[in-house]
Amino acid sequence: MKANKGKISVMMGNVVAANVARLCRPEVVACYPITPQSEVAETMSGFVADGSLDAEIVEVEGENSAMNVVVAASMAGARVFTATSSYGLVYMYDAVLQASGYRAPVVMINVNRETPGIHAVSSGQQDMISTRDAGWVQIIVENNQEIADQLIMCYRLAEDYDIQLPVMLNYDGYYLSYLNEETEIPEQSDVDAFLSVLKTQPQRPRIIPGKSTGCGTHGIEMGYVEARYKHCAALERTKKKVDDIDKEFANYFGRSYGGQIEEYCMKDAEFAILTSGSAAGTAKTVIDAKRAQGIKVGLVKLRLFRPFPEERLLQAFKGMKAIGVIDRSVNFGWKYGPIATELKVLQGALGNVPILSYVDGLANLDITIPHIGRVVDEVGAAAKGKPYQDVTWIPME
Amino acid sequence: MVIKHKWIFKTESAWSDANEKMLCLDTGGWRTERPVLDQTKCNYCGICAMYCPPQCMLDKGDHYEANLAFCKGCGICVHECPRKALTMKPEGDFTHEG
Numbered sequence: 309m310k311a312n313k314g315k316i317s318v319m320m321g322n323v324v325a326a327n328v329a330r331l332c333r334p335e336v337v338a339c340y341p342i343t344p345q346s347e348v349a350e351t352m353s354g355f356v357a358d359g360s361l362d363a364e365i366v367e368v369e370g371e372n373s374a375m376n377v378v379v380a381a382s383m384a385g386a387r388v389f390t391a392t393s394s395y396g397l398v399y400m401y402d403a404v405l406q407a408s409g410y411r412a413p414v415v416m417i418n419v420n421r422e423t424p425g426i427h428a429v430s431s432g433q434q435d436m437i438s439t440r441d442a443g444w445v446q447i448i449v450e451n452n453q454e455i456a457d458q459l460i461m462c463y464r465l466a467e468d469y470d471i472q473l474p475v476m477l478n479y480d481g482y483y484l485s486y487l488n489e490e491t492e493i494p495e496q497s498d499v500d501a502f503l504s505v506l507k508t509q510p511q512r513p514r515i516i517p518g519k520s521t522g523c524g525t526h527g528i529e530m531g532y533v534e535a536r537y538k539h540c541a542a543l544e545r546t547k548k549k550v551d552d553i554d555k556e557f558a559n560y561f562g563r564s565y566g567g568q569i570e571e572y573c574m575k576d577a578e579f580a581i582l583t584s585g586s587a588a589g590t591a592k593t594v595i596d597a598k599r600a601q602g603i604k605v606g607l608v609k610l611r612l613f614r615p616f617p618e619e620r621l622l623q624a625f626k627g628m629k630a631i632g633v634i635d636r637s638v639n640f641g642w643k644y645g646p647i648a649t650e651l652k653v654l655q656g657a658l659g660n661v662p663i664l665s666y667v668d669g670l671a672n673l674d675i676t677i678p679h680i681g682r683v684v685d686e687v688g689a690a691a692k693g694k695p696y697q698d699v700t701w702i703p704m705e
Numbered sequence: 706m707v708i709k710h711k712w713i714f715k716t717e718s719a720w721s722d723a724n725e726k727m728l729c730l731d732t733g734g735w736r737t738e739r740p741v742l743d744q745t746k747c748n749y750c751g752i753c754a755m756y757c758p759p760q761c762m763l764d765k766g767d768h769y770e771a772n773l774a775f776c777k778g779c780g781i782c783v784h785e786c787p788r789k790a791l792t793m794k795p796e797g798d799f800t801h802e803g
Contacts, residue, residue, distance in 0.1 A: 411718035472717045513720040523720045534712065535719040542717065 311498035311561045317491060321452050321484035324491050325391065325417050325477075326351030328456045330361045331499040332415075332463045334389035336381035338366040338374040340396060343429055344481035345419040348391040363389075371396035375403035375414075382412040383523060385514035387463070390414065393481060394421035394435045401439065407474040408443030408539065410524050413466035413512070414474040417459070420585070420636075421481040422671055430672035431482045433585065433637040436613070437646050443539055445475040445546050446614040448584040449565075452489040455479050457563055458611075460499055461553050469509040471549055473542055478613075480636075482672060483586040494561060502560055543615040550612050551620075568617035570609040571624050573599060577606025579691035580625060581683060582651060583634040584610040587668075587675040591634070594680040605684050616650050622657050630662045630696075632687035634680070636669040643699045662690040668702040675702075732759065736778030738793040740771050746790035753782035753791060 319327070326348050329337075337356070339349035355361035364381075368374045371392050378388040392400065397418055407414045422428035423435050436446060445465065449458050459477055466475040479485070515521060551567030558564035570588070573595050574580065583591055588609035595607050608624050610617070625631060635645025642649045648665035655663065666683055669675040679702050690696035714721055740753075747768045754762035754769045761775040762782065771782065783791040 409718070513716045513718070521720060523718060530710065531713050531719060534710065534714060537710075538714075538717055 309501070309560065311502075312495050314492040314494040314498070317493060318488050319452070319491055320347065320486050320488050321455055321479055322347035322419070322486070323351055324452045324455050324489075324493070325459060325479075326355070327493055328459045328499075329389045329391075329415075329417075330355050331494065331496055332389070332460060332503065333361075333387065333500075334363050334415075335386040336364045336366065336378060336388045337361075337390065338368050338377040338381075339389075339391045340368055340371045340374045342371070342393050342396040344421060344431075344485040345391050345393040345396070345417065347485070348417055348419070352389070352391075371400040372403055375400035375407065375416075378414050378416075379403060379407045379410060379412045380515075382407075382414050383410055383515050385512075387467070388414055389416075391417035391419070393419040395424055397435045398423060398438060401442070404439055404442050404444065404474075406524065409535070411472040411539065411542070412474060413472055415459070415462045415466050416474065416476050418476050418478045419481045419485045420478050426671075428671045431480050431636075432670050432672075433478070433480075433635075433646075434670075436476070436478045437637045437639070439476070440614060440646070443473075443543070444614060445471075445473050445543070445612070446478060447475065447550075447612055448478045448610065449484075450584075450586055450588045450609060452484060452487065452491045453563070454565060455484065456491055456493060457557060457561065458565070460494070460502060461550075461557055463503055464506065464553050465546065465549060467506050467512075468549060469512060470545055471542055472512055473539075473546065478585070480586040498561070502557070546615050547612065547617055547619070565611060566609075568612040568620045569624060570611060572607040572609065574606035574608065574624055576604055577628065578604040579630040579632075579687050580606045580608055580628050581632045581634065581680070581687065582608045582610060582621075582647065583675075584613070584647065585636060587634060587636060587680075590675060590677060591680050594677055594684060597677075598681070598684050603684070603688060605688065610647060613647070618654060621651065622654055625654075625658055625661075628658070628661055629691035630664065630687045631658075632664045632666060632683045632690075634666045634668055634675060634683060636675065638667060638670070645699075648699075662687075662696055664690060664696055665699045666702055667699070670703070673703050731774055732777050733772075733774045736773075736776060736796055738778045738780065738795050739773060739776060739799065740778075740780065740782050740791045741794045742768060742770065743790050743792070744768055746788045748788060750787065752785050752787060756781050756785045 554567040633648035644665035
């Protein structure tokens, strides 16, 4: 069975997200508008108002309530949707932790923006990084079509009986939220068909009126240890599940993103660049140009950030002579960027290869073609045994 | 890793039946005072049981008694009793009970 060709429209990332969220038929939606996410909240409300989405919209006074509403609704068995960004994400932080602790399969869009402290209404992945240890599945996408396709896959993943975890879908604020791009929006019947697998699975536990079921009140000794162990085990299972769902999506819809990571020109690469989000799109342009000059460079786009795709990265980077990592956020307390720091955990298995950390693109500064070109040149030199700089903040030089 | 732990919860998360597992912590150990009933004053109205936050008052047919395994000694039952049949007594008075 193959999906029908969907309607191709030119829409901005936020409107794509809302349109596809609608096709996933969430039953309870609570979104508090925040730049650069607002069109997601507005469009979802519009769909309910015009009757094209049969969902309960709970109007909330802030993001903390939004997350509490969707967690509770999810625990009652509903399919839920919410979206946020930056200040909103950190304002709901306690409820974000509860969502994963309760194993509530909430699907949330997080439109990446810099976090509070230095008031920046601009792009950056710092908000996502600040919830790194919240026990959620965190996925980063590159373009509007990937927002659409991954959002459908997020519901398959979150609600899978073997997973039962909240999933945060991240895309770059401003770069994608307001980018108008050609996007194929699948047909309702095809989204229904793709998600119908969930109906064949056992019913997950849920709150039932009149029944004395409880959840989350067991933070005592071995009950706590057991719940934490199961949570970590589910995150481990998530890695293969992401790959499997991507393959199934490719078979049905004809588009594949590689699952946990996307490998670009990696087959015969001698050294590689690792990055994520919209910067990966720019990086592909640079890789093409460098390849045309005969330079054997490859790109790995990190799609799954939590759980960290240890095995896939080791496989992809096997034999690389140097790796450059471009982070769009900082890692307070480490000099390397967050993704670079995590890659360094794999240094033992990768062997003594240089890992060069680059911080770029903070606060809406573009990660440009010349910037990535420079990274490729420096990582290429390091691959040949030349001395290199451990950490480079590109805009500071 | 070989798991020797005996699973407590049947589900992925800590979902359970409140009647079985929710009172699994012996909160009685937190108590410094306990409610003691003067049965001559009690008319079995049940207000103590209604107000008890952890709902640990046991129905004894003609009066209520705190389940001391879970009673934290908050004293709300004493405060609410309209006939002043309950009084708080220090735990030290009961050390001989072990």
